Amino acid sequence: TAIGKYWVCKRQPVAVAEALECLGGNGYDEASGMPRLYREAPLNGIWEGSGNVNALDMLRALTREPESLEALS
Known part of the structure; x- marks a missing residue:
């Protein structure tokens, strides 16, 4: 779960910015909720x-169970 959490937290600001751009002017309206998501995305x-x-x-988990490394490749 650590690797998934890391990946999602790093990708979220980019995804929210893209969604905001797709919505155009409606995305900038505070009523849409997107501006709040855009502001909070980097904080996650x-x-x-x-x-x-x-x-x-992740390294601690791999030390305990080295065979789980195969799942990442």
């Missing part, structure tokens, strides 16, 4: 744990 990487902490989590 901080609140959900930094990339380094998630990487250490």
Whole structure:
């Protein structure tokens, strides 16, 4: 789950920016909720744990179960 959380937190700002662009002017309207998502997207990487902490989590799991490395390739 650490690798999934890391990936999602890194991709979310890009995905939200793309969604905002797709909605055009409607995306910038506060009533749509998109501006709030756009502002908060970068914060999820901080609140959900930094990339380094998630990487250490993954390394610890791989140390305990080295055979799980095959699932990543």
